[in-house]
Amino acid sequence: MQPFIAAMQKVRQAFLAAIIKSFLRTKHVLQTILNIWISPSIIKGENVEAEPSTQEVRKLGAPEFVEVVNKAFHGLVGRKRLVALSDGLRKQFLESMFDNPQCMLPSYNHQLPSGDEQGTFLALDVGGSTFRVGLIELSGRKSGDEECKILKRSTFKIDKTVKQLKGVLFFDWMAERIGEVLAGQAEGHDMSDAPLSMGLAWSFPIEQTSLRSGLLQGMGKGFLAAHGLLGQDLGDLIQDSCSKRGLNVQVDAIVNDSSATLLSKAYLDSTTRFALILGTGVNAAVHLPVHTFSPSKFGIRPPEWHDSAKHVIVNTELSMFGSGILPSTQWDELLLSVHPDPTFQPLEHFVGGGYLGEIVRLVLVEGIRTAGLFGGVVPPNLREKYSLDTETLSRIESDRSPDLSTAQAVFMSRHPTTIPPTPTDLHTLRLIAAHVTHRAAGIIAAGVHALWQLRNEAESILPQESSHTLVAYNGSVLENYPGFKVACQKHLDTLVEASGGTKGSIELMYAEESSLLGAAIAGAVASLDG
Numbered sequence: 095m096q097p098f099i100a101a102m103q104k105v106r107q108a109f110l111a112a113i114i115k116s117f118l119r120t121k122h123v124l125q126t127i128l129n130i131w132i133s134p135s136i137i138k139g140e141n142v143e144a145e146p147s148t149q150e151v152r153k154l155g156a157p158e159f160v161e162v163v164n165k166a167f168h169g170l171v172g173r174k175r176l177v178a179l180s181d182g183l184r185k186q187f188l189e190s191m192f193d194n195p196q197c198m199l200p201s202y203n204h205q206l207p208s209g210d211e212q213g214t215f216l217a218l219d220v221g222g223s224t225f226r227v228g229l230i231e232l233s234g235r236k237s238g239d240e241e242c243k244i245l246k247r248s249t250f251k252i253d254k255t256v257k258q259l260k261g262v263l264f265f266d267w268m269a270e271r272i273g274e275v276l277a278g279q280a281e282g283h284d285m286s287d288a289p290l291s292m293g294l295a296w297s298f299p300i301e302q303t304s305l306r307s308g309l310l311q312g313m314g315k316g317f318l319a320a321h322g323l324l325g326q327d328l329g330d331l332i333q334d335s336c337s338k339r340g341l342n343v344q345v346d347a348i349v350n351d352s353s354a355t356l357l358s359k360a361y362l363d364s365t366t367r368f369a370l371i372l373g374t375g376v377n378a379a380v381h382l383p384v385h386t387f388s389p390s391k392f393g394i395r396p397p398e399w400h401d402s403a404k405h406v407i408v409n410t411e412l413s414m415f416g417s418g419i420l421p422s423t424q425w426d427e428l429l430l431s432v433h434p435d436p437t438f439q440p441l442e443h444f445v446g447g448g449y450l451g452e453i454v455r456l457v458l459v460e461g462i463r464t465a466g467l468f469g470g471v472v473p474p475n476l477r478e479k480y481s482l483d484t485e486t487l488s489r490i491e492s493d494r495s496p497d498l499s500t501a502q503a504v505f506m507s508r509h510p511t512t513i514p515p516t517p518t519d520l521h522t523l524r525l526i527a528a529h530v531t532h533r534a535a536g537i538i539a540a541g542v543h544a545l546w547q548l549r550n551e552a553e554s555i556l557p558q559e560s561s562h563t564l565v566a567y568n569g570s571v572l573e574n575y576p577g578f579k580v581a582c583q584k585h586l587d588t589l590v591e592a593s594g595g596t597k598g599s600i601e602l603m604y605a606e607e608s609s610l611l612g613a614a615i616a617g618a619v620a621s622l623d624g
């Protein structure tokens with residue numbers, strides 16, 4: 095009985111303390127009780143950050159807090175800082191082309207698509223939060239017809255439960271989804287005896303061992319599929335799971351999603367040499383001369399590959415660069431202090447859609463606690479880590495109305511709280527989000543510019559002589575976050591001019607459905623390869 099009584103006393107004390115603390119802030123009894131009632135986790139302390147004690151809380155006014163935020167982000171992506179960041183990144187790329195097994199990974203794709211590739215392919219796209227399966231028909235650039243047609247497309251959400259499927263279970267889940275798509279397809283499409291050729295866009299690192307195979311590496315983005323399978327062949331894993339279900343399919347190509355994006359644009363425009371992805375994660379692919387890499391980076395490849403490969407599509411794994419040179423603030427440090435793998439993808443922590451919301455949340459929560467933003471009450475579910483989605487911010491930043499009514503409705507629907515945010519609160523939230531995303535756009539531009547410089551040097555091209563460079567892009571942040579792509583392009587122009595080139599020399603160009611189409615094109619290129 096003793097422990098029970100002690101526990102009850104503790105609960106009672108916590109309840110009283112929570113009431114007093116909230117009462118001091120809101121000065122309204124009913125509201126106080128409601129706040130605590132809505133959020134029992136305040137009392138239970140479950141999966142939420144510890145509430146700092148009142149002594150720790152430094153009181154500021156809202157305007158002073160805004161000043162603190164402005165100061166912390168000021169100049170982080172000014173011209174000089176960006177030029178230095180681009181130089182630093184280029185240096186890191188060069189080092190990794192020498193001996194890093196995790197990034198600057200040469201694929202097996204040494205030829206860009208000719209544009210003549212044809213056929214019907216099943217394209218798979220494993221992204222950070224969705225698995226998509228598409229049936230794609232390629233007719234070729236000169237066919238006079240639509241070059242690529244999506245005959246069928248299904249999207250499956252990869253939620254927390256799926257992300258936590260360990261090892262083969264994840265690949266079995268994929269096969270089950272593929273089976274569903276093919277079952278629905280059987281009546282309308284001629285499923286002859288020949289296995290349907292599959293191409294896979296994989297948005298994780300992979301060590302390619304041929305056009306159709308690659309070794310599984312650590313995955314990031316909260317996925318556990320690589321658990322116990324590191325170093326195993328990804329193609330075999332998918333093929334085995336599909337065969338177990340009796341699916342008449344064959345894995346013919348595996349590419350990283352950044353390479354898929356490059357292939358998808360190059361199929362339509364033969365001058366494409368760069369691709370950029372910014373969604374949940376970040377990455378870039380670039381077509382580089384083979385001789386710029388140390389031979390060890392290619393592992394063991396057949397001599398014929400080396401005989402014909404002059405250039406190669408490289409999966410840079412851009413997310414993994416930037417250690418020690420990224421423009422950090424106290425909130426980035428806070429994010430990393432509780433990150434399970436803080437050194438795996440340093441650049442992604444600053445720019446990825448999986449992190450932008452969290453950085454903003456950390457700044458906001460500090461503003462609520464120290465400067466009384468949002469009535470001094472942290473909306474209950476915002477105390478949970480990663481509870482503020484980048485997509486929510488994107489919708490809040492899209493609201494251009496003077497009273498920010500849409501932004502308020504969006505905020506309240508996702509983060510209900512007893513004190514609705516005022517327009518001033520929402521303006522402050524938007525200001526924080528703008529700082530965080532503007533910095534991200536600058537970092538992305540520095541990464542692309544560094545790759546552009548690297549390629550120019552590798553090809554002995556002077557910046558002022560560099561021809562117009564297309565960067566095929568895709569990913570929810572670049573596509574949907576208001577003003578992101580434009581800001582990124584502006585930073586790129588600044589950087590190009592700073593290095594002696596002409597404004598507009600690097601142009602970001604949208605690549606629609608790039609992962610699915612790129613996977614199909616990779617399948618077509620591989621089947622021509624034999």
Ligand code: GLC
Pocket residue numbers: 222296297298299313314350351352371372373374375376377411413439442
């Ligand atoms: C991640 C992965 C990378 C992928 C990128 C974009 O950072 O490591 O392989 O291309 O996200 O999806």
